[in-house]
Amino acid sequence: MKSYSVKEISEKLNGELVGFTSHNIFSPEQLELANNDQISFIGNKKYEKLWADSKASVAVVNTDIAIEPGDNRAFIKVANADLAMSKVLELFAPAPPAFDNEIHGTAVIHETAVIGEGTKIGAGCYVGPNVKIGNNTTVYPNATILDESTIGNNTIIWSGAVIRERCHIGSYCIIHPNATIGADGFGFRPCPQQGLAKIPQIGNVVIGNGVEIGANSCVDRGKFSSTIVGDGCKIDNLVQIGHNSVLGKFCIMAGNSGLAGSVTLGNGVIIGGSASIKDHTTIGNGATVGAGSGVTGDIPAGKVMLGYPAVEARTALKQWAMLKRMAENK
Known part of the structure; x- marks a missing residue:
């Protein structure tokens, strides 16, 4: 499992660390459900009242927060808590579904299709005549791309x-x-x-x-x-x-x-x-x-x-x- 210290998270967010917690952080969670090894956020002042009863040890907050974090708890102050929390979610995001092979053996790909470097195509996909798919694109199982369509680089096409x-x-x-x-x-x-x-x-x-x-x-x-x-x-x-x-x-x-x-x-x-x-x-x-x-x-x-x-x-x-x-x- 991924874990970070509050100092590491604050540095990644370029935030101002207020307070301190000895807890390592293993995941994000909303204020009402968080445990002391989780990080939450307060994106609006009306939610400040929930902090006292929350078990979260860390919260990402806006700079105008009007409360203190408390004992063995910390705030990471940022200009925009909503945007910063998106970076926190990226830190803890699990890896996407894995491909054993770049092109699965059951995928049907027309001989005239052009597939870019690093592109992955999953089981049961169909790629029709004269389709062009760029580099590092991912096509998950059972997707369909019909004749003469084009898809750029680093795009994700999910199943179905x-x-x-x-x-x-x-x-x-x-x-x-x-x-x-x-x-x-x-x-x-x-x-x-x-x-x-x-x-x-x-x-x-x-x-x-x-x-x-x-x-x-x-x-x-x-x-x-x-x-x-x-x-x-x-x-x-x-x-x-x-x-x-x-x-x-x-x-x-x-x-x-x-x-x-x-x-x-x-x-x-x-x-x-x-x-x-x-x-x-x-x-x-x-x-x-x-x-x-x-x-x-x-x-x-x-x-x-x-x-x-x-x-x-x-x-x-x-x-x-x-x-x-x-x-x-x-």
């Missing part, structure tokens, strides 16, 4: 993920289990003969660098061009990104949210959980859509929107307060 034909994924990406990249967009039109005629979806998906796509999420291919997910975007589990949508850089979409077709997100847009965005809508740089909201029209840059249908946050809060007063006065 499907990368359909002609889709392109950049470097340093993570595609989580059972995510689907490049399924058909949802295109149908009323037809006297068929009831509903399927509109062929002949485009693809282009995913930038440093993108993470959560488990069971879907990024649909474009109808006749590309659905684009920009560099650094982080997509949660169970998210739907409709055909021909374009996401700028560093967008965040929380679980169960969805974009209909041809939605455009600027850079740094945040979409809360279970929010839904109408087709052909544009959301400007840095805008935020609150959880459960329904967006039916364009949103200017920097706006915060709440409600169903979504309105500016201040307006929504006023409306909710008025409704509450009306209900109380009945």
